[in-house]
Every structure is written in structure tokens, then in C-alpha cells.
Amino acid sequence: IAATCALYNLTPTEFSELHTQAVAAKAAAYCPYSHFRVGCVLLTHAGAYIPGANVENASYPVTTCAERVAFGRAITSGHRGFKAVAVATDISPPASPCGMCRQCIREFCEPSVPVVMFDGSGGYSVMRLEELLPMSFGPEALGFPSQA
Amino acid sequence: IAATCALYNLTPTEFSELHTQAVAAKAAAYCPYSHFRVGCVLLTHAGAYIPGANVENASYPVTTCAERVAFGRAITSGHRGFKAVAVATDISPPASPCGMCRQCIREFCEPSVPVVMFDGSGGYSVMRLEELLPMSFGPEALGFPSQA
Amino acid sequence: IAATCALYNLTPTEFSELHTQAVAAKAAAYCPYSHFRVGCVLLTHAGAYIPGANVENASYPVTTCAERVAFGRAITSGHRGFKAVAVATDISPPASPCGMCRQCIREFCEPSVPVVMFDGSGGYSVMRLEELLPMSFGPEALGFPSQA
Amino acid sequence: IAATCALYNLTPTEFSELHTQAVAAKAAAYCPYSHFRVGCVLLTHAGAYIPGANVENASYPVTTCAERVAFGRAITSGHRGFKAVAVATDISPPASPCGMCRQCIREFCEPSVPVVMFDGSGGYSVMRLEELLPMSFGPEALGFPSQA
Ligand SMILES: [Zn+2]
Ligand SMILES: [Zn+2]
Ligand SMILES: [Zn+2]
Numbered sequence A, B, C, D: 001i002a003a004t005c006a007l008y009n010l011t012p013t014e015f016s017e018l019h020t021q022a023v024a025a026k027a028a029a030y031c032p033y034s035h036f037r038v039g040c041v042l043l044t045h046a047g048a049y050i051p052g053a054n055v056e057n058a059s060y061p062v063t064t065c066a067e068r069v070a071f072g073r074a075i076t077s078g079h080r081g082f083k084a085v086a087v088a089t090d091i092s093p094p095a096s097p098c099g100m101c102r103q104c105i106r107e108f109c110e111p112s113v114p115v116v117m118f119d120g121s122g123g124y125s126v127m128r129l130e131e132l133l134p135m136s137f138g139p140e141a142l143g144f145p146s147q148a
């Protein structure tokens, strides 16, 4: 963990808090259809933690994943500048964000932002956004400046 | 407004608060692509107000509308039992929730829940969910109980 | 059926074909997660029938419903001007299009277009788009002309 | 191009056909909101080419990208086993599939499937799915076998 923190520029307290809060967020998932709980927490450069969990719908495509719930809450609460994204699930190896959520992260984060994936038994993996979504599609393709 | 409040079982204070908070929420929209600001606020039977606004994405389908941002936040914060949904936009007549958002409301609200639509010049319309999404698709079609 | 055809300006052959093709389309559904098969067929004023079925995804929000598969295929094949939309499921009473799909129909069809919903035991219901999605959100809200 | 074909196990004719058909598919895009045309074509191991283009909606999240239109059409037409995915846009460097579409490709293709991205001036890039969506989320996370 010390090495992970050094590599991704997180303090041990931040890493611990990401773990605790992502797991806590998971408990709030509404997932009667998949029974697959996902928790997410965003850490801003200003030090705020914003949680989210998956909110499913009987019409499956109307589902909002944990990451997008968290970004929806964060962005509309005025937060910008994200230092880390953490997700927690009950499986091992840990689940990664789906492609749709990687695209959401892409809209608001630097390519180097770390995405910490906690599994159900105390383990974790970390990958940067640019590793999870290489050669990404973004605002620039539409002629807009980056929003991150 | 008095008649509207009586019809939909809202107090004048609640109606006023829905208006104020939906308009305030609108200011937090992230909509560089459509430039179409939408604010939303949910009122629970317990008296809580939960805001949301649209959060767009360079990949348009990854956008989350204001209503779904608000429900994502509300549901994962533990809120259940919604007394009213309000949306605010800058146009007149007022914009209504898109079909995708009506489906989201359907998952968590009674058919009789009022949806208040505020326009950009002080006017409003109100329709119940069962009027906005008649003969709706829901959890029952999949063999699940209603979640509202 | 004769009365239905007269009311919605369909010939008995067209109605029969909508039934047959919607049920046939249902067999092509890819739905390992919901096990809820939906078939759809669109009839154009020019007499073409374009089928679709639901295509799910392990990330539930990436799912495309039957109606949107059919419209995607139709629109990108150059079809415009829809006379009827039909959907078929295995349940009774028949399932209706979800709100997201009603929004898709809204983009490409007149408000009066009939949506025929076939159930799993030979029955059906019909409602016009304007009945399924009253006071709808559409291109006009964004300042665009209707595309229907 | 010869080296590309050798690397990705495509014949020069297949590569040429992917280019021609992806560009042709692009012309069928319905994109009044973004004005960003995307064409897509899928090549199956059986030798079929299935086209798609983006189909937008006034409610942006109801949009279906070109890749998902193509997969919707292909899967519901009974096609399985994809040898290559090609997309074409009008910009240079070429646009890549958004994260949501990478997730769709993930559902139906082997990790090694090549995704050919044609730009607007005769150039192209190729990346395998496993490069575009590393450590991907898929059916296995939900306890389902891979569908590819
Ligand atoms: Zn996701
Ligand atoms: Zn909406
Ligand atoms: Zn649908």
C-alpha cells in the first residue's frame, strides 16, 4: 500500500479513506435485477469524498452505474478536479469500471487519474484512466476543449 | 398555485421550495454540448429535497439527465418515498422529462406522484407520472414487486 | 381486429404481418441477463418491415432494447415515415415499450403512430405514441424542427 | 496495409471492404445534434459485413452510437463470431469508439479482435479490443460465461 500510495500520489490516509468509503457506498446500491453491488467514491484535489452506488431499473438501459451516480452528484455539487476514483465490489479479482463509466471518468479527469478497484476480500488493483481507456474518445473529437 | 397545491397535496411552502430549488439546481448543469440546462429536485415524504442537474458527455449516450442524477443521489443516500418531482428549464412552455427519465421516476415513485415542470418565465405545468407514462413498463413485467 | 385496423389505418394483412414479424423477431433476442425476450417490427408508409430484438450487455446500461435496435437498423438503412410500431413479449397483459424507447419512437414518428403490443397468448393492446408519451420532450425543445 | 493485414489476419480485400463499407455507412448517420458522423461495419468469420451509423435523439442519452447500431443489427440477424470491427469518421487523427461501445464490442468479440479506425483523409489506426479496453468488465463478473 505504501508503494501504491507513492506511485499514485495518495497519502495512506487517503487510500484508507477511499477503501472505507467505497465499501460503505456499496451498501447503498439498488440492484434487485443483477444483485451485483458496486460502490464508488471520488476524491477531489480539494479533499472532498463523493460517494455513489449503482441504481438499476426494470428497463436495464436506464440503469446508472455507481461511477456515474458519483460523478453526477459531484459535478452538480460543484466539484471539479479529481485526484482519485475508487470502486468496490464483492468479487475477486476486483471488477473494473465498465466502458460506459470509463467514458464518464474521461470527461472529468486527467488521463493520469488513478482508478482503485477494491475486491471483496481486502485486495485491490490500480490502473490509470489512460491505461483503462487508451486512445480515448473525448470532447476534442467534437472540437471542444478538454473539461478535466 | 393554491389550487395546484390542493390538487397534488403539496403545501404552498413545498411548492415554493420545489420552484426555488429546481431553478437553483439548474445552475449546476454541465451541458457544453446541448447548452440546454435542466434542474431537478425531489421532495420526499420525510421532507427532504434532493437536487440534480444534467451532466453531459462528449459521447452523447453517456449523458445523465437531471432527473436521473437526482434519483441516483437520493436512492444511494437512502431516501425512499417521493412526494413530488420538479424540473426547471429555460424554455416556455416548460420542457417535460424525457422518456428515459419518466422510466426512472417509474421505478421509485407511485403512479400518482406529481411532476412539476417550471418554465423559464415563471410558469409551470403539472402532470402525474401515470399521465406522463401511461401503461408503463416496470418491475412487475420481470416478475418483481413494485419498488415504489 | 377489423375495428383495430380501421381505427389505426392498417390493413388486416399489415396487422397480421406486424404480429407474425414481431413474434419472429423476438426469437432473435440476446437476453442472458433478464431472460425477457422482446421482439419489435416497424412498418413504413412505403411498406417495408424492419425487425429488431433486445441486445443486452453485462453492463446493464449498455443494453439496447428491441425498439431501438429496430429504429437503428431502419434509420441507417434510409427508412423514414413510419406507419406502425409493433412489439411482442411473452407475458400477458402485453408489455409496453419502456420510456427510453418511447423517446426513441418520438424522434422518428408522428404523435398519432400506433404502437401495437402483442402479448404471449394471442392478445394485444394498441396505443398511439401521443397516448404513451403525452406532453413529450423532443427536438423542438432544443430549437430543432421535428424529424418525423 | 499489407503489414496491417498480416498482423491482424485480414486479407487485403477484407481490409479494403472494411474501409469502403465503413465510409459508406457513415453517410447514413442521423446526427442533427452533434453533426458528428460515424460509420461502422462488422466483419464476421463467415464473411458477412453488417453496417451501422449513429442515430441520435433530442434526449442525448437515448442516442445509439454506430457500433451499437451495427451490433444490434448483427446479433438480431443471427450473426456471431466477429473477425473485425471498423469505424469511420471525418476527423484526423481518427476517432476511436467511445467507452460505451467498447463495452458493447466486449460482449460479443474475442479480446484479440482488431478495431480499425479510419480517419477523414485516408489514414487509419488499428488496436485490438484488449488494448482499447484492458482489464475489462464482462459477463464473467456476473457469473456468466463469455458470449464471444
Ligand atoms: Zn458502468
Ligand atoms: Zn431525461
Ligand atoms: Zn426500451
Ligand SMILES: [Zn+2]
Binding pocket: B059, D065, D066, D067, D097, D098, D099, D100, D101, D102
Ligand atoms: Zn459509442
